[in-house]
Amino acid sequence: MVWLRLVGVALERTPPVSIKLVAERAGVSPATVSNVLNNKASVSPAFSNRVRRAVEELGYVADSNASRLRSGKHSLAAVVVPDLTNPVFSAFVSTLERAARQDGFNLLVVSCDNAADQEADRLRSIRSWRPAGLIVIPCDGALAARLPQGACLPIVVADRIPDDAAFDLIAVDNAQAAGVVAAHLAAQGHRSCLVVGSTLSISNVRERWEGASAAAGPMTIRLLEAGLDPSLLRRRLRDRLTGGPPLDAMFTLDHVTTLVAYQLLAELGVSIPRDMAFASFDEAEWMRLVVPPITAVRQPIEAMAEAAWRQLMRRLAGQGSAPNILRMTCAVEIRGSTLRRRGEPNTAAA
Amino acid sequence: MVWLRLVGVALERTPPVSIKLVAERAGVSPATVSNVLNNKASVSPAFSNRVRRAVEELGYVADSNASRLRSGKHSLAAVVVPDLTNPVFSAFVSTLERAARQDGFNLLVVSCDNAADQEADRLRSIRSWRPAGLIVIPCDGALAARLPQGACLPIVVADRIPDDAAFDLIAVDNAQAAGVVAAHLAAQGHRSCLVVGSTLSISNVRERWEGASAAAGPMTIRLLEAGLDPSLLRRRLRDRLTGGPPLDAMFTLDHVTTLVAYQLLAELGVSIPRDMAFASFDEAEWMRLVVPPITAVRQPIEAMAEAAWRQLMRRLAGQGSAPNILRMTCAVEIRGSTLRRRGEPNTAAA
DNA sequence: AAACCATCATAAAACGATTTATTGAACGCT
């Protein structure tokens, strides 16, 4: 077989560089090359240097998978997220990738486009890479049902809570943070709050709603479950705003809902916070930039990713204890969008 | 050796399921299993069914790497980006991941934290996975110097232009788009524009600056090269705004610059567009949400990712032609932040 | 000088898959 070497796009005839080639060049056996590279058995300095020189000259990098095949030592992990374009998830992946790398792992990244069936498919096909472990942000609660049966690897679930509790889990204390926001809105004197979430089938949304409604106190609080599709979400919210009973506060529970709601309020000419207070779960960069800046719950995404990775490492180290469930605390950033100006009662929007 | 099977976190004794195990269970040879799964040689329906049943029962998924080792058929590609938290890059990766999957590839995602030395390291270590090809958004122009020598795989470069032209390249027409923005600012009657970019060592920033200054016409246009570090960037820009000659327009050339500049203007009480027009290269979600919405250049990130993947596929199909360079056209979204109100001359900010 | 012991290099087997070459059975034909 003829091998073409491609540097950039220039072609050259070259066999792929294997440990055998290095051994040949150094005038030693493949076993010796392996021993040098993994500092295993003792190798004399003379041989060791010859090997290192050959490695250098040929630009040899050992095939991780052939290694793994023989030694059983993995250095690949995988992460499955619902959607890479969501900044929360991409920050998660970014941090995870760094953490993994520090422990000598590379990360296979897979998105399932918010679709449960795709998630099932990905979870299956990912196994063909024999990763050491999996970190999953599931599409919905029914994760366990989508796991391939023969699964033989540790899984850490993050952010969303599966119905089946038999997983290691890293999530935030949604109810607590949502409660802080609701209590803050009530304390500001708001009387009637609409909580908007995509769907209660996502555990986060459910917990946020429950936390908010438990802490609303004297404030009337209602839920609009608006779905995941932005245009549908938009229509439902619009109907509620123009048709329903008057409101003086709105609390959106996830990223897409916040975007749609914020834009809709601007279009309807609802002034924040004069006509209506506005708060969001999941903070984004722009919420500090707009005027007034938006009160938001900031999730400790980076800390979650790091915790998830550490948990996976613990499992790989063989700690076979009961599922470990970790809830992290969010920071609530109170900003201008929910502050009632002194002495100025806000008028309910139509 | 004792094997522990971990489903979720529950342990069970099980050997890892290999093709041998499937063969044994189906009462056939491993070769037959392989033939069934790859519909290679003809297998009788009776045997075929037995094999399929065994595969099903054991939840067998072939090891992609053992496959690759023998057959030479790759199904892994890798992408290296400077920074996953940048929404432009995460959108790129997201689209790429989908495109790759559709061609039966999985994607190894690696970030190099905006550091050239880390990029070099990653490019080396990534080779140990023997990916079919690489897609790289380089940290800076000196990519070629950081490529490991023995490299034997096709590389497609995206977004940023390497000094060494011997790569397939997918980028946008920076100069053209920046020119449109500059011409628009001039046409709006602005007299003096500050262009703010991180560093000219990034080809994109250089091309944008050149495009803008070539199209400025009668408008005076100056460059501030403010660096990549946000706090330093902020100080330099602040000094320029409070100390320098008066300005009536600002054009920021990359993501981080835009964020810092926009916030700084708000703090300084500079009203957009009354006191100063504001435009940005790289559009983000929030630019449509703020008041007034911000004029921005929208790069066709998704189209770039798809084009990059197609180019890689072409190389894998063995098209060994000269480097293919593709420049895509950006959309310029003119919005309120650069529109001068009729008859109202803007006063130059201090 | 024989016996023993380190030390260091290697040959060969193994990992999990695919491929090539081989076997054996069944069938049709003279």
Next chain:
DNA sequence: AGCGTTCAATAAATCGTTTTATGATGGTTT
């Protein structure tokens, strides 16, 4: 029956690596 031809299934070789067992060399101890 003898012979060629298919067809189906498999044994064995192979990919790149690590590991285990073996062998060679030279030095120290009796």
